[in-house]
Amino acid sequence: xxxxxxxxxxxxxTRNFNQWEVPTANATGFGAAADDYMERGIDLNEQxxxxxxxxxxxxxxxxxxxxxxxxxxxxxxxxxxxxxVSGKIVIAILNGEMLIRRLEKTFNKIKLVxxxxxxxAIDVDPYAEFSIWGVVTYSIHSV
Amino acid sequence: xxxIVDCNSFYCSCERVFRPDLLNKPxxxxxxxxxxxxxxxxxxKSLGIQMAGPYYQARGLLEQNNVAVFSSNxxxxxxMSKRVMDxxxxxxxxxxxxxxxxxxxxxxxxxxxxxxxxxLAMEIRNTVEQWTGxxxxxxxxxxxxxxxxxxxxxxxxxxxxxxxxxxxxxxKVVDALQRTPIGEVWGVGRRYADKLRDWWGIYNALQLxxxxxxxxxxxxGGVTGERLVRELRAEPCIEMKDPLESKKMIATTRMFxxxxxxxxxLREAVATYTSRAAEKLRRQYCAAGVIQVFVVTNNYDNNxxxxxxxxxxxxxxxxxxxxxHELIREALPLVEKLFRKGSRYLKAGITLSGLVPDDSIQxxxxxxxxxxxxxxxxxxxxxVNFSMRDDMLKxxxxxxAKNWKMRQELRSARFTTRWEELxxxx
Numbered sequence: 001x002x003x004x005x006x007x008x009x010x011x012x013x014t015r016n017f018n019q020w021e022v023p024t025a026n027a028t029g030f031g032a033a034a035d036d037y038m039e040r041g042i043d044l045n046e047q048x049x050x051x052x053x054x055x056x057x058x059x060x061x062x063x064x065x066x067x068x069x070x071x072x073x074x075x076x077x078x079x080x081x082x083x084x085v086s087g088k089i090v091i092a093i094l095n096g097e098m099l100i101r102r103l104e105k106t107f108n109k110i111k112l113v114x115x116x117x118x119x120x121a122i123d124v125d126p127y128a129e130f131s132i133w134g135v136v137t138y139s140i141h142s143v
Numbered sequence: 144x145x146x147i148v149d150c151n152s153f154y155c156s157c158e159r160v161f162r163p164d165l166l167n168k169p170x171x172x173x174x175x176x177x178x179x180x181x182x183x184x185x186x187x188k189s190l191g192i193q194m195a196g197p198y199y200q201a202r203g204l205l206e207q208n209n210v211a212v213f214s215s216n217x218x219x220x221x222x223m224s225k226r227v228m229d230x231x232x233x234x235x236x237x238x239x240x241x242x243x244x245x246x247x248x249x250x251x252x253x254x255x256x257x258x259x260x261x262x263l264a265m266e267i268r269n270t271v272e273q274w275t276g277x278x279x280x281x282x283x284x285x286x287x288x289x290x291x292x293x294x295x296x297x298x299x300x301x302x303x304x305x306x307x308x309x310x311x312x313x314x315k316v317v318d319a320l321q322r323t324p325i326g327e328v329w330g331v332g333r334r335y336a337d338k339l340r341d342w343w344g345i346y347n348a349l350q351l352x353x354x355x356x357x358x359x360x361x362x363x364g365g366v367t368g369e370r371l372v373r374e375l376r377a378e379p380c381i382e383m384k385d386p387l388e389s390k391k392m393i394a395t396t397r398m399f400x401x402x403x404x405x406x407x408x409l410r411e412a413v414a415t416y417t418s419r420a421a422e423k424l425r426r427q428y429c430a431a432g433v434i435q436v437f438v439v440t441n442n443y444d445n446n447x448x449x450x451x452x453x454x455x456x457x458x459x460x461x462x463x464x465x466x467x468h469e470l471i472r473e474a475l476p477l478v479e480k481l482f483r484k485g486s487r488y489l490k491a492g493i494t495l496s497g498l499v500p501d502d503s504i505q506x507x508x509x510x511x512x513x514x515x516x517x518x519x520x521x522x523x524x525x526x527v528n529f530s531m532r533d534d535m536l537k538x539x540x541x542x543x544a545k546n547w548k549m550r551q552e553l554r555s556a557r558f559t560t561r562w563e564e565l566x567x568x569x
Binding site: 054 | 163164165166225227228229230234273274275276387558559562566567568569
């Protein structure tokens with residue numbers, strides 16, 4: 001039993017595996033030829049989550065970002081540690097409401113731009129309660 | 144130097160991360176069963192809402208002022224706590240963090256040059272808030288007790304301190320101690336605080352620091368008092384604990400949603416708590432030799448007169464075990480002995496003690512893998528419950544109906560731990 005895996009209750013990647021988990025490599029050292037090529041497989045957590053404590057998931061309702069490939073019902077992955085620069089898709093907070101939009105920053109203006117003709121871009125009032133909750137890094141879409 | 148990082152109104156802050164409309168608005172979180180207020184924001188505090196006050200008494204005030212009220216959502220708080228602690232580990236290193244409670248951690252900053260402490264403390268505060276959305280206060284000082292003093296003061300006046308206080312000079316320490324009433328010093332209970340004031344005229348932490356360690360040893364409970372005074376004098380005595388140190392005792396206890404009067408419900412509750420405790424036991428590779436069951440009754444007719452009485456019984460196991468069914472088998476006869484027809488039970492709980500390392504778990508590379516079948520069963524149950532949640536596999540003794548389960552009427556969604564309950568964004 002891998003002690004570390006047990007004590008760290010959260011997800012800790014699949015980097016640690018021992019000989020018992022590799023089926024054919026027994027203690028005699030005579031394993032199948034394929035053992036030399038044994039890999040640990042693809043792990044989506046590793047690919048999609050760069051900074052675990054700062055990563056959150058949210059579900060998208062509506063078509064506000066459908067032009068960017070984010071559709072109604074999709075799940076987006078948000079990384080709060082990524083810097084919100086102009087052009088990123090972000091979760092923004094405007095007057096207490098959470099919105100998913102593309103951030104457009106110019107030297108004196110902030111815009112929240114949807115990716116659908118149905119909605120208009122929002123010019124953020126400099127006196128509004130505005131902040132960025134996090135930056136969207138991936139979208140999970142069921143096909 | 145040591146630091147303590149403490150989350151500001153932690154449970155309320157967790158709720159606010161997913162309710163940005165509640166920023167700068169009063170929020171409170173209720174205890175298990177919606178009994179009393181266990182977390183409040185500064186805005187709620189300034190409305191005169193008391194910490195640990197019963198919910199039904201504060202209800203008028205809460206509604207009048209439009210305070211957002213939440214039942215406790217331990218799934219969310221547990222996950223957010225882990226994120227905060229992981230963030231701290233990433234900043235200062237995993238072996239430098241001692242998790243002290245769900246919302247506090249001590250950091251060992253002995254490797255950090257003194258002139259960089261202020262910057263590091265601010266970086267910690269900023270990074271934790273940026274990554275997790277949780278606001279924290281950071282107190283830095285030469286000892287744990289002093290770091291607690293610094294932390295308390297940084298929270299008191301958030302605008303002036305920006306939630307960071309570093310006591311890196313003697314005059315700062317003196318000033319901070321002067322502003323700390325004796326009852327607010329970490330480790331001084333109310334009884335000691337009264338005694339120090341009435342008998343010795345000690346009103347603040349500075350006065351206590353000026354007493355000698357020898358005096359503290361005679362008048363403040365021996366070595367504990369002496370250590371406290373030394374810590375106030377910036378001589379670190381309370382060292383960082385090994386974060387993996389296992390617990391000496393495991394307890395599981397809950398209030399019931401409504402008073403329980405039937406033996407069957409009481410048995411189910413105790414069996415459920417036993418399962419939970421056994422799971423915790425296995426997680427630290429231990430077996431328990433002693434199990435204690437206790438029940439709390441309130442036999443007054445009036446619902447509001449709270450005069451609880453606790454009764455308990457214990458039993459020594461034939462051999463230490465971590466198997467749920469063996470523990471339940473010991474616990475249930477104790478419940479039957481404790482049960483009195485006509486009593487109203489408010490609460491029940493179990494404690495496991497006499498903990499020893501569970502030898503059945505240690506494997507040996509050179510011995511054929513002989514699996515203990517019970518062990519295999521428990522591991523399977525734990526793995527299924529861990530991945531499926533909500534006690535997917537359990538012993539029948541723990542019941543199916545659960546009439547006694549706690550009330551959580553105002554709980555928010557489990558935004559970070561359940562796929563079906565994710566935050567919705569438009």
